[in-house]
Amino acid sequence: MTWWAKRMRRMRRPRPPLLHVATDAGTGPVVILVHGIASSSVTFYEVIPLLTPNHRVIAVDILGFGQSPAPDGCEYRLEDHVGALATTIRSLKLREPFVLVGHSLGSLISTRYATMERHGPVATFWRRLSGRGTVSRMVLVGPPVYVSPSDIGDPRVKARVSAYLRAYDFLRANKEFTMANVAFLSRLLPKGIFELTEKTWTPFIKSMEHCIESQTVVSDIASLTVPVDVIYGALDAFIAQGSLTIIERMRHVTMHRVEANDHIIRRRLARVLVKVIDS
Structure with missing residues (x-):
């Protein structure tokens, strides 16, 4: 395929949609918040009031969830989510570096975005040269890190990760069971924190x-x-216990364990998150 054919093929691809910006409040250094699967920007309801006194806080709904679009035929691959996030961040016309925070699936999306921003096409270089905002720091909250079981040496960690992947496969294959259980859990949480509907089933x-x-x-x-x-x-x-070991050994990674907190960003974890951002 010639370079011209490749260029034309890229031009025919649909432009990634803009995500819904649920919050854009406060002044100061910019913090962008990206929530996880079966959720919405409400994920950060404990965090936003703590950040806005000293930061400009931008919270988005990811592709297919909250009030963001759910394009027909979308496969919701990582590149689909990242494309929509990148389009949205570009539309904000940020001029200063920003902190990018991802929760759960949002941490996977945010990390890939930061990777592509720094190692992407030549256009990224010129964007940086022009002084536009780039990621200065990553904060990942509850990242679901699952390395392929075949790449895990510790048999205990391998068994745990394999069990998680089998469970996810079961959830995808059993819609009624999954919807019923999520509906039960969502009644125990603030609206929008963890919800699954007919509309969001396919994105999920x-x-x-x-x-x-x-x-x-x-x-x-x-x-x-x-x-x-x-x-x-x-x-x-x-x-999965032991699944974070591989990243906690990386020099540029700092780990923060929050006792008595689950996957939800509750008050205790929210305070730790804000302290990390402010540091």
Whole structure:
């Protein structure tokens, strides 16, 4: 394929849609918040009031969730999510570096975005040269890190990760069971924190399959040169014990364990998150 044919093929691809910006408040250094699967920007309801006194806080709904678009035929691959996030961030016309915060699936999306921003096409270089905002720091909250079981040496960690992947496969294949259980859990949480509807079922199962079960977050984190902080709850049921070991050994990664906190960003974890951002 000639360079011209490749160029024309890229031009025929649909432009990634703009995401819904649910919050843009406060003044100061910019912090962008990206939530996870089956959720919305409400994920950060404990965080935003703590950040806005000293920061400009921007929270988006990811592709297919919250009030963001759900394009027909979208496969919700990592590149689909990242493309929409990149288009949205460009539309903000930021001039200063910003902190990018991702929760759960949002941490995988945010990390890939930061990787592509620093190692992407030549246009990225010119964007940086022009003084536009780039990622200065990554904060990943509850990242679901699942390395392929075949690449795990420790048999205990291998068994745990394999069990998680089998569970996700079961959830995708059993819609009624999954919807009923999520509906029960959502009644225990603030509206929008963890919800699954007919509208979001396709984004949910495709994002799970194409982003969480098939992921590159370890190599993405390894390729970054900016500081990376990982915050996770000691009771987080979505993190397989021992699965974070591979990233906590990286020099540019700092780990923060929050006791008595699960996968949800509750008040205790929110305070740790804000302290990390302010540091």
